[in-house]
Amino acid sequence: MNSFLRACISANEEIAQTLKDGYPDFSYIKSSVGAGGDVSSGLDLWAEKIFVSHLGEFGRIESEESGEIGTGIDTIVIDPIDGSSNALSHFPYFGSSVARINADGMLDKAVVCNLSTHDIFIKEAGMPVLQGKLFKSSFCPRTVAPNAHIGIFEKAYAHPALVEKIKELGLKFRAPGAVALSLAYAHNVSFFLFVGDYRIYDFVAGIALCEGLEVIVEEDYVIVSKDKVLIKILENLVQKYVREVRA
Numbered sequence: 005m006n007s008f009l010r011a012c013i014s015a016n017e018e019i020a021q022t023l024k025d026g027y028p029d030f031s032y033i034k035s036s037v038g039a040g041g042d043v044s045s046g047l048d049l050w051a052e053k054i055f056v057s058h059l060g061e062f063g064r065i066e067s068e069e070s071g072e073i074g075t076g077i078d079t080i081v082i083d084p085i086d087g088s089s090n091a092l093s094h095f096p097y098f099g100s101s102v103a104r105i106n107a108d109g110m111l112d113k114a115v116v117c118n119l120s121t122h123d124i125f126i127k128e129a130g131m132p133v134l135q136g137k138l139f140k141s142s143f144c145p146r147t148v149a150p151n152a153h154i155g156i157f158e159k160a161y162a163h164p165a166l167v168e169k170i171k172e173l174g175l176k177f178r179a180p181g182a183v184a185l186s187l188a189y190a191h192n193v194s195f196f197l198f199v200g201d202y203r204i205y206d207f208v209a210g211i212a213l214c215e216g217l218e219v220i221v222e223e224d225y226v227i228v229s230k231d232k233v234l235i236k237i238l239e240n241l242v243q244k245y246v247r248e249v250r251a
Contacts, residue, residue: 012102013138018054019054020138045092047088047091051085055067055100056073083184091119097181101116101205103115114212116209122139132145133213153176154177155197156190156197159199166245183198184210194234199242
């Protein structure tokens with residue numbers, strides 16, 4: 005494993021170990037609106053500093069919290085805490101995401117970590133996705149649930165009319181609230197769906213982990229599924245919904 009990936013793992017381990025021992029006192033302090041458009045918390049900014057200390061030598065960092073940090077040929081896109089509201093509520097579904105884009109504009113490495121369960125997913129260009137655990141040295145091919153009973157519809161609360169249409173199809177889903185992490189688990193659900201404006205910080209690393217799945221990325225929505233029939237049904241449903249919203 006190369007030095008960049010080891011640095012990503014080390015940063016996640018530092019954050020996870022601290023949170024395991026207790027949240028820092030400043031975690032809940034609200035700051036200004038970050039580069040991604042959300043209000044940054046003390047927890048977000050603290051985690052960002054840790055990632056910068058581990059990854060700053062590898063290139064220019066583009067963070068959801070502070071925007072552009074440092075300089076370099078490569079661009080490293082980070083979301084220090086993916087699912088901040090979950091983390092601050094001690095709801096165990098939050099993590100981090102890191103994607104490195106080289107000088108040619110190609111994404112060559114992606115890392116998404118679940119900081120609550122310590123699952124970590126790694127993707128290198130030309131290599132299959134690997135899955136492991138923080139504080140463990142071994143990695144193996146990612147797990148897959150071939151007969152998943154649920155999908156994921158992130159930000160479902162913003163689209164009640166679409167929720168009703170999906171329910172009419174008899175599809176069960178969850179809306180756990182951490183986009184990159186949900187994409188990392190896309191192989192284990194029947195579908196992933198996001199509708200609305202989306203940000204690079206939330207998607208760039210997670211989409212890289214969806215290799216081998218059907219992936220549709222459009223201006224107004226993102227759909228991922230292992231089922232070619234289901235993804236087409238969902239796309240038709242979402243397209244009709246988007247047209248109605250715009251009308």
